[in-house]
Amino acid sequence: DVKVTQSSRYLVKRTGEKVFLECVQDMDHENMFWYRQDPGLGLRLIYFSYDVKMKEKGDIPEGYSVSREKKERFSLILESASTNQTSMYLCASSYPTGGTEAFFGQGTRLTVV
Amino acid sequence: SQKIEQNSEALNIQEGKTATLTCNYTNYSPAYLQWYRQDPGRGPVFLLLIRENEKEKRKERLKVTFDTTLKQSLFHITASQPADSATYLCALGTYSSASKIIFGSGTRLSIRP
Numbered sequence: 597d598v599k600v601t602q603s604s605r606y607l608v609k610r611t612g613e614k615v616f617l618e619c620v621q622d623m624d625h626e627n628m629f630w631y632r633q634d635p636g637l638g639l640r641l642i643y644f645s646y647d648v649k650m651k652e653k654g655d656i657p658e659g660y661s662v663s664r665e666k667k668e669r670f671s672l673i674l675e676s677a678s679t680n681q682t683s684m685y686l687c688a689s690s691y692p693t694g695g696t697e698a699f700f701g702q703g704t705r706l707t708v709v
Numbered sequence: 710s711q712k713i714e715q716n717s718e719a720l721n722i723q724e725g726k727t728a729t730l731t732c733n734y735t736n737y738s739p740a741y742l743q744w745y746r747q748d749p750g751r752g753p754v755f756l757l758l759i760r761e762n763e764k765e766k767r768k769e770r771l772k773v774t775f776d777t778t779l780k781q782s783l784f785h786i787t788a789s790q791p792a793d794s795a796t797y798l799c800a801l802g803t804y805s806s807a808s809k810i811i812f813g814s815g816t817r818l819s820i821r822p
Contacts (some may be wrong), residue, residue, distance in 0.1 A: 600752075616762030629810065636718070637799065638814030639753070654809060686752050690810070695760060695802065696743040698810055 599623075601686050602701035609708050615674040617704050619649045619687030625699075627691040628670035630654075630662065632683040633703075641688065642669055646692060711737045713751040713813040715799060721819045722789060730816045732799035737811075739801035742775055742782050747796045747815065756797075757784075789820045 603618035621628065627646050631639040631654075641654030643662040651662050658680060663671045670689075674681055682703050688698040712735045722728050732742070741760045745753035759775045759782065762772045766773045772785040786793050796815040 600753075616725050631812070636814060638715075639812035641809055641811065644809050652809070655811075688752070688810075693804075695743075695757035695758050695804070697743065697758065698745075698800075700754070703750070 600687055600689055600699050600701040601687075602704050604704050605702065607704060607706045609674075609677050609706065611708055613677045613709075614709075615677050615706070617672040617674075617685055617687075617706070619672070619689075619701055620672045621689040621699070622668065623689060623699065624667065625689035625702075626667070627690045627698075629662075629680075629688040629690075629698065630666065630670065630672045631684055631686045631688065632656070634683050637698075642672065649674060672683055674706075679708050682706060684707045711811060713737075713799065713811060715797075715813040715816045717816045718814070719817045719819070720741055721821060724789060724791060724820050724822050726789055728786040728789045728820070730783040730794070730797050730799075730802070730818065732784065734780050734801055736775075737780075737801060738803075740804045741802055741816055742773075743810070744771075744773060744782075744784050744802040745798045745800060745812075747798060748801060750773055753798055753812075773811070786818075791820045794818055794820050 629644040630642045645664045661673045687701040690698040747753040798815045799813045802810045
């Protein structure tokens with residue numbers, strides 16, 4: 597069974613902390629994505645990666661960075677967490693050929709207090 | 710900027726009727742369009758893909774249309790059931806290897822018995 601696994605289901609962090617969200621996929625996918633989902637705003641793309649060490653900004657990259665040192669792992673980093681980064685974070689992966697489906701992890705609900 | 714609109718935040722229909730969800734986009738020329746289902750507290754799950762040169766796709770009780778002139782996709786669930794209640798998301802992408810998938814905000818569908 598194909599799988600995208602996010603390291604935490606729920607996280608509570610303090611303002612100013614550096615936060616790491618980890619995502620691992622076992623499907624040998626080239627593409628990996630980080631989205632955040634907020635009520636009424638849908639899924640907004642933060643960053644995506646199409647190969648190891650390659651990354652591109654999505655629509656809302658401010659306040660975030662990413663790391664992809666290995667093909668199966670894509671990390672999202674909140675350099676200095678703020679309360680407006682409280683959200684559901686979703687990781688996804690897909691093959692690079694256009695149109696193939698994206699597989700999602702279960703999500704990490706991050707609360708910044 | 711690129712924009713995807715799912716013009717109903719919520720849709721309530723009677724069991725057995727056909728549910729029709731709409732996805733409109735602007736400032737974008739997608740090569741394909743996808744529909745996903747998302748249940749509360751879970752990541753989206755892929756349902757259907759339709760490419761720019763296709764007018765219609767069917768899968769069991771699901772039907773998707775894609776009109777690149779109107780910049781619109783319609784998603785139909787025939788003979789709807791309470792188990793179809795979920796949020797449905799449309800997503801657009803291109804064929805480049807670094808393609809990013811852009812999502813709409815979703816429509817919450819409720820099927821009442």
